[in-house]
Amino acid sequence: MLIVMCGPPGAGKSAVAEAAARDLPAAVLSVDPVEAALWRAGIDRGQRTGLAAYSVVHALAGELLALGQPVLVDAVNDAPEARDAFRDLAAQHAAPLHFVEVRCPDEELHRRRLEGRRRDLQGFPEPSWESVRPRRDAFADWPQPRLVLDSRRPLHELSAELVQRVRAA
Numbered sequence: 001m002l003i004v005m006c007g008p009p010g011a012g013k014s015a016v017a018e019a020a021a022r023d024l025p026a027a028v029l030s031v032d033p034v035e036a037a038l039w040r041a042g043i044d045r046g047q048r049t050g051l052a053a054y055s056v057v058h059a060l061a062g063e064l065l066a067l068g069q070p071v072l073v074d075a076v077n078d079a080p081e082a083r084d085a086f087r088d089l090a091a092q093h094a095a096p097l098h099f100v101e102v103r104c105p106d107e108e109l110h111r112r113r114l115e116g117r118r119r120d121l122q123g124f125p126e127p128s129w130e131s132v133r134p135r136r137d138a139f140a141d142w143p144q145p146r147l148v149l150d151s152r153r154p155l156h157e158l159s160a161e162l163v164q165r166v167r168a169a
Helices: 013-024 033-042 051-067 080-092 107-116 129-137 153-169
Strands: 004-005 027-029 071-074 097-103 149-151
Touching: 004 013, 004 080, 004 107, 013 071, 013 097, 027 033, 027 051, 033 051, 033 071, 033 080, 033 129, 051 071, 051 080, 080 097, 097 107, 097 153
Parallel strands: 004 071, 004 097, 027 071, 097 149
Antiparallel strands: none
């Protein structure tokens, strides 16, 4: 199965992804560490490293799905093209696909979380709130069915709901 996490930076996607992956179990492929690794390897930040990181995660997810392994992708996925690529990948491998949008409707809480988070991604700067706000809006017109999780709820509840939903499908 392929589970694709979606939502703006700081909404809580990674925390939910990691908790759910332990319970399923599933491999977590996260775009941000891949992009940070590209930079550390000397790929110029002026290049399209974000797109490259999505491409690497997409390729690795395909390899794992070919082996019959469940995969959980952790990325913003705010562009319809990114979600379409994962939809095509799941179809190519005849894998059940689950989109999960994590959102934090409380804008002030979301901002505090974003500004307070410190990830161990060497050389990877945290995005500014000003850059995240438009990305929050990018999900408003997403018509496809998905599980929507409100990250104001406790993490164990969010993870349990995700795991229960994909196991039931």
